[in-house]
Amino acid sequence: MRTLGSLPIAGCSDGEIRRLAQQHGLALRADELRTIADTLGRDPTVVEAHAFDAQWSEHCSYKSSRHHLKKLPTTGESVIIGPGEDSGVVALGEHNGERYGIVVAHESHNHPSQVVPFEGAATGIGGIVRDVLCMGAEIIAVADPLRFGRIDDTGSHQRYVAQSAVDGISAYGNAIGVPNIAGDLYFDERFDDNCLVNVVSLGLVKEPEIIHSHAPHDAAGWSIVLVGKATDPSGFGGASFSSVTLDAADEAANKGAVQVPDPFLKNVIIRASYRVFAYLRERGCTVGFKDLGAGGIMGCSAEICSAGGFGADIDLDRVNVAIPGLRPEVIAVGETQERLIWVLPPGVVDDVLRIYNDEFTLPLIAHNARAVVIGTVTEAKRYVLHHGGERVMDVDIDFLTGSIRDELPFVHKASTVTESGAQALGERAGDLMNVFVDVLSHRDVCSREPLYQRYDSVVRGRTVMPRSQGVAGVLAPIDDSVLAVALAVAGNPRYGKIDAHHAARHAVSFACAQVVAAGAAPVGLTDCLNFGNPRNTDHYSEFVAAVEGLAHAAHGLHLPFVSGNVSLYNESSSGTAVPASAIVSCIGTMRNVEGVITPGLKRAGSELFRIGTGGSHVGGTVVADLFGIDAALAPIDEGRERNDNAFLLAAIDRGLVRAARALGDGGLLAALAQMAFASPHFPNVGAVVTLASPVALFNEYGGYLVETDDARRLRDLAAEFEAGITSVGRTTPSPTIVLADGTEASLDHLYRSWRAPLVEVYG
Template sequence: MTELRPHLDTVETATTTPDHEQPWSDLGLKPDEYTEIREILGRRPTSSELAMYSVMWSEHCSYKSSKVHLKQFGEKVTDEMREHLMVGIGENAGVVDIGDGYAVTFKIESHNHPSYVEPYQGAATGVGGIVRDILAMGARPVAVMDPLRFGPLDAPDTHRVLPGIVAGVGGYGNCLGLPNIGGEAVFDATYAGNPLVNALCVGVMRHEQIHLAKASGAGNQVILYGARTGGDGIGGVSVLASETFESTGPAKRPSVQVGDPFQEKLLIECTLEIFAEELVVGIQDLGGAGLSCATSELASAGDGGMHVWLDRVPLRDSTLAPEEILMSESQERMMAVVEPANVARFLEICEKWDVEATVVGEVDESSRLTIEWHGETVVDVPPRSVAHDGPTYHRPYARPEWQDRLQDDTAAALARPSTGDELRATVLAMVASPNLCDKSWITDQYDRYVQGNTVLAQPEDSGMVRVDAESGLGVAVSTDANGRFAMLDPYAGAQLALAEAYRNVATSGARPLAISDCLNFGSPEDPDVMWQFAEATRGLADGCQTLGIPVTGGNVSLYNQTGQTAILPTPVVAVLGVIDDVARRTPSGFVEEGQQIYLLGATADELSGSEWAHVVHAHLGGLPPRVDLAAEKELADILVNASRDGLVDAAHDLSDGGLAQALVESCLRNDIGARVWLPDGVDAFVSLFSESAGRVIVAVPRSEEVRFTDMCAARGFPHARIGVTDGSGPDAVLDVQGQFTLPLAEVRAAWTATLPDALG
């Protein structure tokens, strides 16, 4: 075979041709990085080694610009935060103990740039990749979520990418039989040309079923199983996500991965049966960087080395060169380390599920990762140098000189509605705005109830699934972010995202336990952007410390900008909570007439960065709402206890759009009207549209009102009765006394028309 490939670049030829020119720059490596690789190896790299280092040292895989800041998530961990943590940062996904011998693993990641290039496949394979991360931990995937960000709803490119992305998310998840229980769809001009597609997956297992990514035990066999390796995805996310899109010229288009959800479904069931028979020593999914990642990370985390026969890898394209095979990000592939005595049974299970499996390597005692191609060694590297010891950048950053001007430009001078008619018109305009309107056009494309364990799903504040049918044990998850708040103050903006997701989980009755994050920012080579990232990361780490919940893992997505236009800094935070009995859950919509509506928390004149300022005035400036995480923790405790004790029948957090939006959504959920009186001493407009944090409305049965108010009073937590649920059905209204009355039918017509009118 060697004579058929006279160009084959082996370790031997690399040693004897030190001056051979290599395309390191085309592969995204910097001059000093290429020099460092030569120093590590004591020679020039082979083309296969160069391919491996280029994808593994990319921004997407190595976190080279962000890891100096991410270490805070480990440094600021307290004993309280470790209480439920079983597996933390560094593995495929974090794992938390939820009681009764059950553990839950969850993680959120990005597939932003591939989804711009090929919307359907980019989004679909983003779902597939995060599902395999969860599977690799030993868990059965049970639910997915999808926080999405797009350019303006009326922009032509939004009409190109949005339908494909939504179809990709739904198509892949639906085929896997995984319910999509939550997420977001947010529109802003900065995401034009750079949509954000973040995907989250939740998995469930018993404590003893946890698996880790490591190649241990000399003589153990390395098995690649799943789909064949093809040319799709060469350079994929690892390269795409590591450079800024240019606003002019041809789009950078390396091959985006192509997903096959039916193959992944077989892979899931096959892997779970393999786990059940305890046949693997270590396991890793193949995602970003493909075989380069799987082989180097498994070997690096093990106690020896690994030798791989690359020519044994099953191919869809026989013309692929070794370096292309190593860089391919073809989907639906896993790699397992198996003791020799278990190999036959492993292969037997794979055959049963029609999953192709091949022994492609062996664990050895060399402390090296060596890869051969038809008898010739094409890779001989220290695995840690590829997988874990890549470059670490201390990027320069500084508070932007324009930040003060931005914060000084508050919403105070903006014209505000003052009459009842003006307030009424504003409510209708707000509920019909792209960010606040009904998202059913999107969510109806997702199966939210497959598997039969979904308890809450969109448009609830958080998604909830049952884990154990006998006890009713369940988990709730919410994802949140507000890029406008983070733009005004990235430290506070990250904490506001954390607080909102934390609050949304608590409104359902679940106790928050842990977070995963997806930190979406512009180019790290811009000191302004790097300052935003540093501040947001610091805010998130400090916030988790105050709330007492750990970051279990996540993802950083940088270079999210087109030309010089960066996206709004968008730290997406996913909070997971546990509920002892899902029968005690609290929905967000009002459920019956005659219940008392209480507003919990304090309202201030906080309109800067609000949805009102954005929709009505296209304004962004000032300071975001004040964050009080101690109050958020107290509020969450009230909500969890109230749910457990049956003191509330509905709860809805106040965030985007303020009280007006929360009332509208609570009424529309079940066509239950409300009669509301606004608190004394607070301007009606501020009462309705302020986005002060730490607030929730609840519906309290009359029989439980005294117990509920006593609980709030005993804790000294602000609470005020602001209304009563009143009327139901087609004639129900939202009556804000002394200001305006809105028939729910009129509100629903405005709320539901926006996306269908825009997208067809």
């Protein structure tokens, strides 16, 4: 064991240890370093210190979140794989006697996107698709929930972030050829210093062909194969970087912690990996495959081996590097992008190397990119690294990867606001048509087309409903099969600022509703919890309240969480945290794609109904923002929502629904306008609205607006389900929307108000 370059922990005071940690760029606390030294029975080497720094960071260890996440339901009929591996898997259905699963992963890339937005957001896409790929799946979609700061000042960093992050997502996703089919976008000043770039990805896999993120049971002595980009110094300290608050003074170090994307190389690695999947199926081999994310080679190899009950012995000198002379800790934990690790039995190693290196010519695609054997799975549960002929790390692998836990204080507190806001809205709203136009041009409602038209939403030729047509994205992912999958995201920061618990419940509800409106049955959820510093009791309490909200909603809707991610420390050095942001995605499945419902109004002379009432609250709504109304979020009844969802799916199944849209930002009128804009006959199908109450027209919580040409049967079915439906008006052959007070606006005028605001930002 090399003793030179150890960190002298023994005999040092806490202050001395903190200085030592700082000197080495470690985020580990003094007590954690002491625990490490005590358990090892010696001072840790520099490599070991950096390995624990990454592995014990919040990002990798979930040390202050894991015990709360246990409250989330994670099982159910549709679950093939729940949380715990790189991605979850839900059942899609059977085609030609084979069971198919949808792989789903959801992560954040917030800190990197704030510092270097193009690269940060691009590597967000790059990382999430690896999580899906390593399950043995074909990558079929990505989605991007985005939260940016104020963009009005054209010279501001936050506007640059908002533009450049989108450019990065576009550049990466388009180049690897994965359609971007869903997402959402909000702006708030509390994202000025911390944007949120969440990414979701879906994959398609036959159930028996799933590859797990652990070494198989008989893997002792098997090879550990690293594949991908040559390791370089980029992304060193990335895991710890995302587990501390951003400090402007550390700009240079922060930038160094961001990884460099290479979608061109990734495109080839993905295709080569598909070929390896086919080869391994032919050979009937069970193997392990895992994405390199936080903690680099060390994090990935330690986790894949320990999860299989093994240790690992790795020679860092065998790693393909971009430049000579890299320090062992940089090779071990640096987060160079576009890399994965295989655990392979001896008989197939040469062929797999040949596929990557010769058939797909990785070394010709990027400097020194390749697949290479770097070590061996060991029976002994040690994690051992060699470098320059010396052992530079030798620790108990379970101690390295095992769950550590931080018990942090939190309080349960109810939201202080209790007013419904209905009265204030009645007093301040005035002319409804003016409010309608202001709602349509509000930054959280206006057209997202200038943004999403930068994304390829139709590559791979399987898109049924891209964002230009619907709210949820829909794909028919299997050749010659009518099975379809839908994906939608939600998480409203205007709600999060008022009440973290109810905001989380509304996020689950709205993500599901969007999927249901497309005609799909929700089967699984993912979450990414974006919050402030957990050592700030207020912020940590919001996190805990949100997790409890997610759990409550998922139980009430009978849905499991199958994958998720936690992103804490989303606050600036000044202590401003992002609004409580539990961002949720919902995966829905459709037995027959013929049943897909698009939101565009289909014909004049149909009747319009609202499903659900939305109640009397307006807190957190777009109109509350416009009129400065402080009010509470609406209470939410998941049992009733589940019933409404079942009713709508039954109505769709019986052919009673021509068009549908879940009610979200801006409420009923905003939904109606967007259904008119999405009409294949735009602007020639308008509407007359008979509902007059401002609360009913602008509240946002739950429910749907549907177009039907058989009102009688829809009412009968609603009675059967005991679902509440309300007549809203009807569609007309004139290019206008007429409100109950007789005021009228042309669809063309409304469209221009809605379409314009983001054009100057995104072109």
